[in-house]
Amino acid sequence: MKKLFGIILLLMPLMATAQEKMEIASPNENVMLKFWLSDKGRPMYSLDYKGKAVVNPSGLGLELAKDKHASNGTDEYDLLEGFTMTDCETTSFDETWTPVWGETSTIRNHYNEMAVTLSQEKLIRSGSGQQKPGVQERHIIIRFRVYDDGMGLRYEFPQQTWLNYFLIKEERTEFAMTGDHIAWWLPGDYDTQEQETQQTRLSEIRGRMREAVNWGNSSVAVFSETGVQTSLQMKSDDGLYINIHEAACLDYATMHLELVDRQTTAFSTQLGGGSNAYTPNPAPSACPLPKPFTFVSHLTPDATGLKGCMQTPCNTPWRTVMVSDDARDMLSSNLILNLNEPCALDDTSWIHPTKYCGVWWEMIVGKSSWNYTDEFPSIKLDNIDWQSVKPNGRHAANNEKVKRYIDFAAKNGLDEVLVEGWNVGWEDWANMWKRDVFDFVTPYPDFDIKMLNDYAHSKGVKILMHHETSSSTQNYERHIKEAFELMNHYGYDAVKTGYVGDIIPRGDHHYSQSMNNHYLYVVKEAAKHHIMVNAHEATRPTGICRTYPNLVGNESARGTEYEAFGGSRPDHTCILPFTRLQGGPMDYTPGIFVTKLNTWSDNTSWARITIAGSLALYLTMYSPLQMAADLPENYEQFDDAFQFIRDVACDWSDSRYLEAEPADYITVARKAKGTDNWFIGGKCDENGHTSVVKLDFLDKGRKYECTIYADAKDAHYEHNPQAYTITKRTVKKGDTLKITEAPGGGFAVSLIAK
């Protein structure tokens, strides 16, 4: 957290007239941002990279909602047009900070900043409340930070009389693309991020939308035929990699992007709670329609359709555009983390990277159950005597099984054991509009919480807590203090939370302002109890793990579980690092060795990956929290390959992205923190890939014991997924490894310094 360089402040106060363009370049001048006001006084910006346009002229601003309490400083006038520029300050910033955990031991935060103060006058003819007739002046600041690999911009609202409280109808931040780029996108949705990524031209999004949505997912709440999620990765025909996302989304609705294409005649309207089909003929917006290939921000609504309740002083999250002509820069960028605030926790000594296994995959596959009994059509927690109910005989989280997992973890150097289904309430937990669904403190009768934690601790292992909330957030908040106190009492130090199903209170959405506030509330309360959080189904992360490093993981995308729900495409894990992982680590739960699930269960799904490919994910899908997701008995069949999972680190002092192309392949080398050992992972799509790895990052003059876990010659993610080779040799700096990855395969390498 130590600042190595301070702020260099360059003050450039000025009065600008409409059309006058302010420019600011990145430190190496590759990225150039321009800002100006349109004839109507609307804030505009554009972005170039090495002289090429990345974002064409694009409008900024917000539409405000009229509140019934419109007096007393609450105001419904849009923050969209009629602005004059009253100040502009540019500064330069260069600081190197130390993350608690991460891909590198230090991170450089180096940018040039421009903060534009805009003023808007409003003539009040007849007053009410605090509003008296006359001219009211309002000020906002638009702050730009320009990095060598992109930019962030945000709106800031200083405290002021005539902009005190306000309600956001919609944010209208535009990102005008320069052409019909290839995009890797998910349907914009208020409640799920677990769809398969689509790869199309921008012009093809509308035509693909209906088939892109898995309508069987009960959480689907899509809002537009051209609505997509962030982080959105694109590639232009002139070879630029462009990514749009956001940073530091705190107590603000998650942003989606709505594409204005050639068929767009108006902005969509939001759908309101619970509906799961988009409006075919959207109502017109007050905001003028920009040119085709422009993305416009679309925030997640609350139950009333509103996008945000704000009180000055406040600001929006950062809206980010990353750009490079080298795809590897998309993966190594720290722009999102850098735009977040420094660590807010005084003591982080209790936060640690974690490798874990868990009583989980066998329930996902359907072989055993989270619930303890099948005796009742439904249950109420207050009315059940758990000691006397009839067990269903399929309950996974029982003493015997959990002890076996603890033994497995202890034997293999795994830190923790996740146990799902340990607590009462799983009999009827999802999508029932059941508020009092779990109490988070009462174990099933076959889960002896004291004995099992004592047993785990005696073997140097911890149990990883599970709090499925069933999206009944009010219920979770009512119980959270007792739940965390229970964790402290028994020595848990991490919790996996879950938000399956519809949000209670009804009408709210997973990615709304209030839900984002809830997720943060949980992280903060957990920090008070020295508990790490791994939140599933919560909103996609935006780098807030910098500020709250006890947020060690999120799901927020299609994880390994979908391999048991019909499968994911082999290129899925070659896309996620470009998209979902931009905001923070994902608890992807890799490591499936027995990919044909019907060999040990009734599930006919199969994982589209080879064993070597599975090992690669521990490198290519960066996370300080890594699961060995398969069953102990499945790993025991392939113990030589499992050796890599035993060996691999999950915290790093250095990372080098060696090869990368979205949806095709990713190769990365990482140096294990506190050691001189390196690990390399390479993952490819269904087409296979030959990776040439030059070991020029190793220490000069040092020898390394190199173990290569590779796909066998005839390996294939469908036909021959368990064919791998393990070869050992001694290598040194400058040597080259040439490794062939099978279709849907990959490789993993450990380099142990001698």
Added chain:
Amino acid sequence: MKKLFGIILLLMPLMATAQEKMEIASPNENVMLKFWLSDKGRPMYSLDYKGKAVVNPSGLGLELAKDKHASNGTDEYDLLEGFTMTDCETTSFDETWTPVWGETSTIRNHYNEMAVTLSQEKLIRSGSGQQKPGVQERHIIIRFRVYDDGMGLRYEFPQQTWLNYFLIKEERTEFAMTGDHIAWWLPGDYDTQEQETQQTRLSEIRGRMREAVNWGNSSVAVFSETGVQTSLQMKSDDGLYINIHEAACLDYATMHLELVDRQTTAFSTQLGGGSNAYTPNPAPSACPLPKPFTFVSHLTPDATGLKGCMQTPCNTPWRTVMVSDDARDMLSSNLILNLNEPCALDDTSWIHPTKYCGVWWEMIVGKSSWNYTDEFPSIKLDNIDWQSVKPNGRHAANNEKVKRYIDFAAKNGLDEVLVEGWNVGWEDWANMWKRDVFDFVTPYPDFDIKMLNDYAHSKGVKILMHHETSSSTQNYERHIKEAFELMNHYGYDAVKTGYVGDIIPRGDHHYSQSMNNHYLYVVKEAAKHHIMVNAHEATRPTGICRTYPNLVGNESARGTEYEAFGGSRPDHTCILPFTRLQGGPMDYTPGIFVTKLNTWSDNTSWARITIAGSLALYLTMYSPLQMAADLPENYEQFDDAFQFIRDVACDWSDSRYLEAEPADYITVARKAKGTDNWFIGGKCDENGHTSVVKLDFLDKGRKYECTIYADAKDAHYEHNPQAYTITKRTVKKGDTLKITEAPGGGFAVSLIAK
């Protein structure tokens, strides 16, 4: 809580066909209830009193909403028609129970009951989820309890496969009135109960509605031109007093009544969150329109317009009809309390009736402020250093003033001192959509919480806590445990809660299922901490203080504060006991002696009551929590009259309603619990009243020191409110007091046994 009589069970199982009428009479046979099924299989009932029709044939049932998760037992088929009767059980019950506090020391619960089991078959053509093709059977029970002064009915939903979870679109319980009765009504509203009561014929409700609504009240959310609230008091032309209300509304939406009059063409639809005007052209309902003068239940919606989320086994609240040909029976009835469950608390020793004064009226009047500073347009609790802000000099809850109130309470035998505005956050607290508005634990710098509680306790007085939530319920629930722990720490044993302004989460309403659940959650959490609750702006009570007697008070109507907001009509307090008080005590905060507020403030409002009338309210407005609401210095001017407030009890072993007519007059005698002393109060409307009180309830042979606080001959609520006489004499059983009440006046009598 001791049962004096047990249940007498009379089993009468039978199979009834449509049209066959089941009858059950009250114990004294005055009240007769009939139940049958219509040709279409709709449940129907009617009610007679002494052979006169009270409720004409009226339909029962519920419309269910279709949920997107319609499989798995969730079902959208209405529970309205197509029923057959498969069982009917009648029982008789007679028990006398002992309330923790109340109007009498024991309460007799004596009724005859009929429980009708109804079955409905549904043909499933194509299945989904758990639903397979075939016939599904569902069962509900309608339970009637018939008392000598009315009846209660409720719907019960046993746990069953095909009625497991369900969503209520609307409850369709009808109350078909027999004529164009006079009614005392409030506009039906999802968020406020603080309007002035209207007195009209049923046929005049529609024409009066617009002027009946105080549109300046920011909480107004009316839903229909003929929607009214319960408890609804009526009087028929043949002299029957009829009251419709509900009992035991727990985790269910509060019921309103929508009148079908001669102009009604369809049911109204609910308006959704935040709107405050009703829909002029309502959409048609699936439910057939009943005859004119029929009230139909209309539940308070959630943010999505839905009325309830249910899981079997469960039941609705009781829908009650009270009836008598003597208005006094409306006041002495215990029907609502009796329909609630017995006390749920093991230990009630910490619950006590309370007389209190408070730092309150001077803020209501506008002379001083809740907030500490005027320095900022708005505040955020985390960002303020309260020690360094500039005080506004008007903050009431300061050490000096609170000590003065404590001294006053100690000197006059008052138990507690309410202090509002003691905690930070009052600078911008209402209707700002501010979630984090209060923390309920941080005092303003001029309120030394330790010193003041110590000081109070040293004088035998307690401070009464105040938790204004600003209707930000999520915020209150997040802080409630620390807030109650703080109260325990400093020795508070009671809290006044407040729910001013719009509900957060947005779109919810004060009287919805989720808010009713919240109020109950607070009462239960308080009970765990041995804290009594007095909830303001919460939903109107329905007798749940029997089950949770730490709910010692509610506001839930237009209280004394409105005397500072323009005033209330003189008959207001002669209506409330017939309406609002049916469900439980009201913290009306009586006792204004200096009624012309501009004599000591800039407020030009005035209270429409005489001093003798104010004293009467301590008897006629029954509550175990009674405030002496005026300022100490105002009471000191009239210390001889204040003697009555010092003397009067607030818990009773017996109560006798001597005279009553809605909106005209109420006279009641009560015996102070644990003593042989009686107190009598009489209150009248703007027309004055002469009360003849026969003292036949006194102990035979005993002499009583009788002090009569009466209006002076020329007293008048407007022209001469402070003219009173105090006379003393000795009386005995059989004596008669004749006392003249001035317009807007009343009288109070203490009878101290010698």
